[in-house]
Amino acid sequence: MQNTKRLYIARKNVLTVLQYGKVMPFNWNTSGFRCFYCGKFMRDCVALREHTESKHSSVDMENCLPKRIISKDVPVKIDVTDIACKFCPNTDLNTLEDLISHITSIHKEEYDDTAGVCIFPFCLKRDIMNCVLCESVFDNFTSLMRHMNKEHIAHGYICQICGLSFVDSIRLKRHITYSHVGHRCTLCGKLFEASHKLEWHRQRIHGQVKTHECNLCSETFDNKYQVKVHMGKVHNVEKYRIKCEYCPKICTTKGAMVLHVQSLHSEVRYECDICEYKTAIKWMIKLHRRKHFGEKNYACSICQRKFGRSSNLRAHMKVHTGQNGRVCRRCHQGFTDFESLSKHELELHYFEQV
Incomplete structure (x- = not known):
């Protein structure tokens, strides 16, 4: 009965916000965005916004919401990029909290906080996405969503094995499957908590290398990230050449651009005590100081030959082979190819891996 009451309150709160607020509800999964009302799939948040405004400008909310909100534990995602009151467009509102306060104080509507977090606000952008509840910045919606679920919602489902908490039973079961049931190597039977660790094990111990090919020149790489970097740098593919809105800098991935913006164009919090270098990222200062101390x-x-960064060592290996090299994660030695690295790890670090 208590759960039914919480679901009723959550639906009523969302209904109040959608009736008064100029905001856009939406759904999302790892494939992309979906229209909250009709479920149409959209990869682009701008197209989603245009679709919702043109196709669903008048919706019977009272009949629609019970079909769309079926869980008390999963907040409704809304875009607050152009947040405003539909009836008081000249009122200055900047956040979801401002809108709710305005609705309750000016329009005398009720908003019940006892149901917990009913709505997750987002400012949807094509590239860099900011958390509207804190100062965190992300280069993709998946990471932002993971952050919101972890940092800005109360978790009522606790794993009895490791103590981690989750928003609902589905996420708890998924965690137990991936983290505690594990992924088993079919060659030696060793169990891993995550699929990427199993993939590393297969490469390092069994020599099973999975390669990714550039469809423009057929050059092969270790992962998809390297393919994207290659296509941006070598083939000038516009999709992988991201321009900074503050300076002429061009990056080949969104993650690199986020790092660039945080490092050079955000509020500075860390300064080098030897030179005038400044950054907003703590570990960048540690990396920078290596230049002074050699x-x-x-x-x-x-x-x-020695280097201060593993990336510089990998690039240096081209001198010997014409291709990026490999770096041992345990002793920081560089090798020309995977076979040489695997042989080194088996001879020197075997007991550290098994």
Whole structure:
């Protein structure tokens, strides 16, 4: 009965916000965005916004919401990019809290907080996405959604094995399957908590290398990320050449652009005590300080040249082979290919891996 009451309150709260607020509800899964009202799939948030405004400008909310809101534990996602009151367009409203306060104080409507978090606000953008509840920045909606579920919602389902908490039983069961039931190697039977760790194990121990090919020149890479970087740098594919809105900088991935913006164009919190270098990212200061103290912990196994970053060592290996090299994660030595690295790890680090 208590759960039924909470679901009723959640639906009523959402109904109040949608009736008065100039906001857009939407659904989302890992494939992309979906219209809240008709379920039409959209990869682009701008197209979703245009579709909702043109196709669903007048909706019978009281009959629609009970069909769309079926769980008390999963907040409704709304876009608050152009947030405003439909009846008081000149009132300055910046956040969902401002809108709710305006609705209750000016329009005398009720909003019951006892149901917990009923609505998740988002400012949908094509590239960089900011959390509207804190200062976190993400380059994709998946990471932003994971952050919102972890940091801004109360979790009532607790894993009895590790203590992690989740918003509903479905996510708890998925966690138990992936983290505690695990992924087993079919070659040696070893169990891993995550699929990517099993993939690393297959490469390092059994030599099963999965490669990804560029469809423009047939060059192969270790992962899809490297393919995207290659296509942006070598083939100038516009999709993978992201321009900074503050300076002429061009990055090949959204993640690199987020790092660039956070490092150079956001509020500075960390400064080098030796030179004038400033950044908003703490670990970037540690990386920068290596330049002053000459810290070079990554060494080439062929010519013994040392580098301060693993990325520089991998790039250096091109001198010997014409391709990016591999770096041992345990002793920071660089190798020309996967076979050399695997042999090194089996000889020197075997007991650290099994």
